[in-house]
Amino acid sequence: MTDLHRLSIRELTEGLASANFSSRELTEHYLKRIAKIDTQVKSYVTVTAEQALDEADAADALRKAGGATALTGVPIAHKDIFCTHGIKTTAGSKILDNFISPYDATVVAKGKTAGLVTLGKVNMDEFAMGSTSESSYFGATANPWALDHVPGGSSGGSAAAVAADLAPFATGTDTGGSIRQPASFCGLTGLKPTYGRVSRFGMIAYASSLDQGGPMARSAEDCAYLMNVMAGHDAKDSTSVEKDVDNYVANLNGTSVKGLRIGIPKQYFNVAGLDADVKARVEESLKKLEEMGATLVEIDLNMTDAYVPTYYLIAPAEASSNLQRFDGVRYGYRCENPVDLMDLYKRSRSEGFGKEVQQRILIGTYALSAGYYDAYYVKAQKVRRLIQQDFLKAFESVDVIAAPAAPTTAYKIGANLSPVEMYLGDIYTIAVNLAGLPAINAPVGFDKDNLPVGLQLIGNYWSESQLLSVVHQYQQATDWHTKRAVIAEENA
Template sequence: MDYLKQDLASLHADLVAKKYSAKELTQQTFANIKATDPQVDAFLHLNEDEALAQADQIDAAGISEDQPLAGIPMALKDNLVTKNVTTTAGSKILGNFKPVYDATVVQKLANAQMISVGKTNLDEFAMGSSTENSAFKTTKNAWDHTKVPGGSSGGSAAAVAAGMVPATLGSDTGGSIRQPASFNGVVGMKPTYGRVSRWGLIAFGSSLDAIGPMTRTVKDNALMLSAIAGHDQHDLTSSDKAVPNYAADLTAATSVKGLRIGLPKEFLGDGIADDVKQAILAAADTYRKLGATVDEVSLPHNKYGVAAYYIIASSEASSNLQRFDGIRYGYRAQDVKNLEDVYVKSRSEGFGEEVKRRIMLGTFSLSAGFYDAYFLKAARVRTVILNDFKAILKDHDFIMGPVTPTTAFGIGEEITDPMTMYMNDILTIPVNLAGLPGLSLPAGFSKGLPIGMQLIGRPFDESTLYQAGYAFEQNTEFHTKVPTLGGHN
């Protein structure tokens, strides 16, 4: 089984035609993971027995034409709770945690009869841009094992890029789906805030978090989003808007003719590597050739996004992570003398350095005397950034630009410099602050490493992004390139 050469539609057709069974496909998937993952380190846990048992049940019931995802293996980022399966969020403090329920998205994929084969690595509690902050291992970029895979969904992106599974789920708080998708040359969708239920996602920044799919192609991504999107009574922030069949309208005839696209000058300014700029300008030319209009526009307050984000996200993390106290579940320090010792030592020993840094920043920003100066001001900046997007999207169908300022950087190069690391998300963070959908897809290569393009749309208009992404994909060959596993490209 070569997932680098097949998509979800071809896998579905083979399963319906009984070229192989769901169990055989799942067995081959585990064999592939065991052969490949020692080089990539994308997985934290495999749940082989449960997956094979589920495959047996699917085979016994049979797979019909109207079950496009049935019997197909996939993987989950390890901050999505899964019943009776170790779920760590990449943290020592949850090293032995086995949830008693499934996240809504996990249940939805189970209802679609997809088979979960395991949990993928991530930066601890999704805090990071390189997957080097995991308490357990450092995932490698599928294209060059000396480079980072991005983060925090680096394990999910690398697992797809390396061909271990055809699809994964990630979470995106400030770019954590789109940035690793860009670094690994796959497709990643951060949906509109509220499009997908967050119930069962171990929270980082509750007003920013979004769950989305990562796949090799745009159409596969659209299929996955249709399966996980929709209202959930457990999540009052989830939208009750009807969920389109995102993949239904994606055909060879999908056109961008007549669409107006905004290309912000700030997305091609100082700090953006020349090879990245050239790839995006070439992509703009491709859209023009397909009949779209590409205008230069401006997001003048984009430069304030990183500062506002790290105040808001850290403040929300400070609140969300107070539940990990060594009392109810998770890691508990042993050498303690009183209750205060339990709290302090359990958190000090259980959390990594980046998580501690953000908790401290968030607690400071929310403290008496500093709330107005920091958190309230950041919230106002967030509104200004949203208004910038609204002004452009009033006259344009979507916005395009790079996902990241550079291609993937080397493992160990930036981990000791938090400010440099934070700036990797300067182009993705504003989308989360505004709650808009953002799609990352391959748009070029430089020195053997992928370059990603980001499409940003109106609220709940993922359909236009998929149509535009699919049209670009069908008129270029970037999505057909695959990494040379085990070495450099």
């Protein structure tokens, strides 16, 4: 019973079904690991030990009564951007440090219906704005592969928790790469679904036209189990699409790699900041897919230079609008002894929001102001349409598009990258959000410092099953997804 954390989701479901171990035993195992290891990793903001054990006992009782689903009793960690009834939900910000949600996000509610056991809420960049998880009010999370490095962001706590074997899988959100980049930095599989596939109800908004929830786990198979829970139409979310949901687990072998046309954008592999080790590992993974029967097709994505400026006008503009609600009046942080209403607004927001969030609010407010709305925001939306059309044209000749998930491996904590350096690190991920496409990261090796490297595969709309299937088959032929960080191995 000492190696339960090494089991895949399928193995956990089989073990629970055959009564090799109970949900309580499994949950206690993870809680003990969190207590022992997370003082170094700092992936959790809130550990819900008492509630988790109650949920585990309920799962065990349900299983004995014959009413269990496949996932009943399996533990999960939720990114602290999903509202959880009766549990603190902070979005990594001081302004929500005292916020206890009165309801569950749809993703959380679906997890409860499936019988998942919530271990706790995990850390993130404040309001999902960042690529390192250092902007959190609760401090930086460490990368389990190298504790002096970042796990990526904004879903860094989700990635670190799974990579350190402190949760078997976790929810994440992706506004410009926030599932795929930390999955790359931590050697995991992470799926950003098509916009509208997973409900955003109860997911604290950063940029409403870009945000999307998705699964983070060790393998495509593990992600497929969680996608079966997360995906589907939700009447509470006006951007949720009413479309049939696949059985992602059943479809894991549904796409043949043999004959698969993989687009290789020549612009992506000539980016100035692309690390040589990252490029080499990605090219090796593509060679492996080619050996498995795929065809590599060189393509043009001519709008590449427009990705970063377009994203960093649209996302902050939407953020400035969404974050207006945090005013110190209805809930959240309130400054002490305001002299009047204007002082309440100003000090509550300036004291409650961190530097990165304030910076993006200012940029977004400027872009939406009367004199600049047409010149900046409207023009960015027009360019966004051109980026989408660029991808759609490419998909006329290929099935998926390959790219690195990030131009480098994980940064050191405290590297103090300039905003421009940090934003350029999103070059391979943000266009997917602008176009609303699905994309997945798969671990494909390591750099010279033994830090993980990720391959990103981008699909056409609603092709989550195809992406999971391709990565699953790649993972049947390789073992990168089975490698474990030092801190996980030392505490096996």
